[in-house]
Amino acid sequence: EDQVTQSPEALRLQEGESSSLNCSYTVSGLRGLFWYRQDPGKGPEFLFTLYSAGEEKEKERLKATLTKKESFLHITAPKPEDSATYLCAVRRSTRTQGGSEKLVFGKGTKLTVNP
Amino acid sequence: EAEVAQSPRYKITEKSQAVAFWCDPISGHATLYWYRQILGQGPELLVQFQDESVVDDSQLPKDRFSAERLKGVDSTLKIQPAELGDSAMYLCASSLRRDRAVSPLHFGNGTRLTVT
Numbered sequence: 001e002d003q004v005t006q007s008p009e010a011l012r013l014q015e016g017e018s019s020s021l022n023c024s025y026t027v028s029g030l031r032g033l034f035w036y037r038q039d040p041g042k043g044p045e046f047l048f049t050l051y052s053a054g055e056e057k058e059k060e061r062l063k064a065t066l067t068k069k070e071s072f073l074h075i076t077a078p079k080p081e082d083s084a085t086y087l088c089a090v091r092r093s094t095r096t097q098g099g100s101e102k103l104v105f106g107k108g109t110k111l112t113v114n115p
Numbered sequence: 116e117a118e119v120a121q122s123p124r125y126k127i128t129e130k131s132q133a134v135a136f137w138c139d140p141i142s143g144h145a146t147l148y149w150y151r152q153i154l155g156q157g158p159e160l161l162v163q164f165q166d167e168s169v170v171d172d173s174q175l176p177k178d179r180f181s182a183e184r185l186k187g188v189d190s191t192l193k194i195q196p197a198e199l200g201d202s203a204m205y206l207c208a209s210s211l212r213r214d215r216a217v218s219p220l221h222f223g224n225g226t227r228l229t230v231t
């Protein structure tokens with residue numbers, strides 16, 4: 001069964017204090033690992049897709065990396081506006097029901113950045 | 116930037132009543148998903164459509180939930196009768212579907228359902 005575990009559940013940082021969020025996964029036939037940002041009361045907002053071990057992607061203060069078992073979301077010099085819940089999800093192909101490709105999410109890491 | 120539209124944003128209903136949610140995906144997106152997110156948890160897939168066809172409803176409680184996408188564009192998710200445990204955020208998402216590409220899901224802002 002596909003599993004996605006995110007740690008820590010919650011993280012408090014001071015503005016400018018860099019850190020990393022972890023996403024460990026178990027899936028057969030990975031077809032993409034996704035990072036989303038979710039603000040309270042809103043839907044998840046797409047950040048990155050990673051496809052293969054060794055791949056890295058960057059956007060502003062965020063950098064996502066991928067290994068065969070986990071992904072990291074590095075946050076460099078965070079600002080208060082980076083406060084949100086960050087969700088990790090994996091997708092694999094399923095050969096049943098005509099090609100469904102489920103996206104399985106972790107529970108998220110709630111990040112708070114204090115000024 | 117194109118968005119996934121959902122309505123209503125909030126819904127309060129009494130136990131045993133019927134409730135319906137509507138979703139309009141991004142234009143041109145052939146794949147549509149309904150997810151449920153309980154507070155403090157990640158979203159969980161309820162049903163996935165490819166055009167007007169259901170391709171995965173394995174996690175949909177079919178005794179009380181139904182979903183349709185009649186013309187392959189917008190979609191409706193219905194619960195009848197609602198139970199207290201159905202209180203959650205119901206999220207709709209859409210994605211392009213290309214044969215060998217993996218495209219991200221784009222989510223709407225959801226419907227927050229409270230069952231009393």
